[in-house]
Amino acid sequence: MDNKVYVFDTTLRDGEQVPGCQLNTEEKIELAKELEYLGVDIIEAGFPISSPADFKSVQEISKAVKEPTICGLSRAVEKDIQTAAEALVYAKHKRIHTGLGASDFHIKHKFKSTREQILEQAVRAVKLAKSFVEDVEFYAEDAGRADVVFLAKMVELVIGAGATVVNIPDTTGYCLPNEYGEKIKYLKENVKNIDKAIISVHCHNDLGLATANSIAGLMNGARQVECTINGIGERAGNTSLEEVVMVLKTHPYLNLHTNIHTQHLNPLSQIVSRTMRMPVQPNKAIVGANAFAHSSGIHQDGVLKNRENYEIIDPVEVGAGESKIVLTARSGRAALNFRLEKLGFNLSKEELNDTYERFLILADSKKNITDVDLEELVEKQLV
Ligand code: KIV
Ligand code: ZN
Numbered sequence: 001m002d003n004k005v006y007v008f009d010t011t012l013r014d015g016e017q018v019p020g021c022q023l024n025t026e027e028k029i030e031l032a033k034e035l036e037y038l039g040v041d042i043i044e045a046g047f048p049i050s051s052p053a054d055f056k057s058v059q060e061i062s063k064a065v066k067e068p069t070i071c072g073l074s075r076a077v078e079k080d081i082q083t084a085a086e087a088l089v090y091a092k093h094k095r096i097h098t099g100l101g102a103s104d105f106h107i108k109h110k111f112k113s114t115r116e117q118i119l120e121q122a123v124r125a126v127k128l129a130k131s132f133v134e135d136v137e138f139y140a141e142d143a144g145r146a147d148v149v150f151l152a153k154m155v156e157l158v159i160g161a162g163a164t165v166v167n168i169p170d171t172t173g174y175c176l177p178n179e180y181g182e183k184i185k186y187l188k189e190n191v192k193n194i195d196k197a198i199i200s201v202h203c204h205n206d207l208g209l210a211t212a213n214s215i216a217g218l219m220n221g222a223r224q225v226e227c228t229i230n231g232i233g234e235r236a237g238n239t240s241l242e243e244v245v246m247v248l249k250t251h252p253y254l255n256l257h258t259n260i261h262t263q264h265l266n267p268l269s270q271i272v273s274r275t276m277r278m279p280v281q282p283n284k285a286i287v288g289a290n291a292f293a294h295s296s297g298i299h300q301d302g303v304l305k306n307r308e309n310y311e312i313i314d315p316v317e318v319g320a321g322e323s324k325i326v327l328t329a330r331s332g333r334a335a336l337n338f339r340l341e342k343l344g345f346n347l348s349k350e351e352l353n354d355t356y357e358r359f360l361i362l363a364d365s366k367k368n369i370t371d372v373d374l375e376e377l378v379e380k381q382l383v
Contacts, residue, residue, distance in 0.1 A: 042052025173206030
């Protein structure tokens with residue numbers, strides 16, 4: 001089995017659904033170029049039927065970005081699929097992503113339909129999409145809560161109709177990692193024609209499990225992951241691209257790899273955050289401001305002896321610069337000395353002890369100890 005994991009970035013579609021984060025066409029083109037530079041395999045550029053501006057964005061991205069496949073979303077509806085095909089006309093590599101609900105809940109309460117009718121609609125949609133493009137991805141919405149036997153039937157039929165990728169979304173972020181992994185395994189083992197398509201994982205983060213679920217899916221045979229920069233997306237967000245990529249890189253025995261240039265992860269996280277006007281939480285894995293910052297004395301001492309005592313990723317590898325030693329009232333002498341040496345002060349043991357006593361008093365009253373504070377502390381000591 002091929003061990004390459006295709007990275008399908010949906011920052012510009014599912015990610016952009018975050019209230020207040022809507023992008024204009026120029027912003028979308030800029031981000032699409034950055035995603036190309038990052039090395040993603042597929043960019044979901046938008047949902048062309050949703051608005052004239054989104055149609056234009058997909059069209060312009062198709063002209064501007066040539067390396068990755070450009071994908072347009074559609075419902076399993078004729079007009080949507082035709083519009084997606086039109087928006088993608090200029091794309092060098094193009095994909096239509098179409099689909100509909102697979103859970104009984106969605107079938108009954110959203111589509112007011114029956115399992116049989118839903119299967120017919122799914123097959124019709126894939127055949128229509130296939131008449132426009134070779135590469136057709138089918139999504140079985142709410143697959144996380146769907147009956148797996150019915151899901152397997154749906155997947156078999158859409159592959160028979162020409163789907164090249166089958167997306168198994170945990171739309172509501174409901175599954176536990178073992179359940180989601182089992183679902184992918186079941187499809188792999190029970191759908192007769194499964195080898196004719198790639199299984200894709202698309203997880204939402206309502207219970208904070210999107211990354212864990214995506215990894216479970218990949219470990220059980222999926223070979224495409226749908227994700228967003230900074231994990232942005234509807235409600236609690238989508239799977240975070242940087243997390244999945246670094247999980248795979250940090251655990252080489254999984255024998256799964258992506259084409260992502262990891263040094264661009266932090267720069268791109270900041271670009272996306274600025275462009276979408278959406279701050280990144282400081283404790284966010286890989287790209288948060290504190291992801292490589294050490295503030296307690298015990299950790300600082302360990303990191304200064306050997307970075308790997310407390311870091312499993314070299315920050316340089318993800319474009320985060322060097323590890324940070326942050327001074328707080330919990331910091332120790334080793335950290336204080338390290339920061340003072342960086343400022344050019346070489347204190348004797350006694351001088352350091354004295355400065356440290358005064359540093360603690362200041363740090364108890366002040367959250368953030370700056371270089372200027374340190375200079376003042378030492379200068380008082382030296383007069
Ligand atoms: O979460 C979901 O099910 C989706 C589909 C449209 C792929 O975003
Ligand atoms: Zn989604």
